Amino acid sequence: MNEFIYPYDINLNLAHIQTKLAEKVIKKDLSSNIDKVVGVDVSFSRDERAVAAAVIIQVKNLTIIEESTKEVEISFPYIPGFLGFRESDAVISVLNDLKHDYDAIMINGHGILHPRGFGLASQVGLFLDKPTIGVAKRLIVGNLKKGDESSDRSVLLHNKISGALVNGYYVSVGHKISLKKAVNLVKETSIFKTPEPIIKSHILATQTYKKIIKQ
């Protein structure tokens, strides 16, 4: 079953929506300091049942402030470039259950480092009107810029810097944050290779999924 053969006209419409919404993405810092960041991830199998997990972490000492999980329904297939339509509802749903507030959201997936500048992280950020950061293991678009000045390398998209490579992860602006601050936050929250908000939410989602769904 090839997910790539989703009705072409639907893809065109959704692609157009992404292109239009990408214009609304804010790529600079508006808020003050980011003290608390929440990581979110979704775990699922081949069916429509999935588990979304969120973990709020204090940036200062990387302690966990709150955790939340939620069983959700996934109805949209995985199509590269359209991950937002598959996972954003689940992500937003688990975030809405949190009691504590947070200053930024770290998401598994790209922000503006996307074919139409509107990845999952941007979609969630725009919808919730919150600062979001995209963190992904692999590129879907873009080229690594050679001749790096720091230890990190930049990722070029349409001849402009749209992301950065940090500890093997591609970081990009989701919404309402600068790339510089996004990169700093990823570094600040990294003890090991993977940023704490990302790995904590991933593990929580996976374990909860196995517990309540896979039984």
Add this chain to the structure above:
DNA sequence: GCGACAG
């Protein structure tokens, strides 16, 4: 036409 393609 061929290959690539976040999770």
Add this chain to the structure above:
DNA sequence: ATCTTGTCGC
């Protein structure tokens, strides 16, 4: 993403 045990290596 997920299906899956042992196993190679720092």
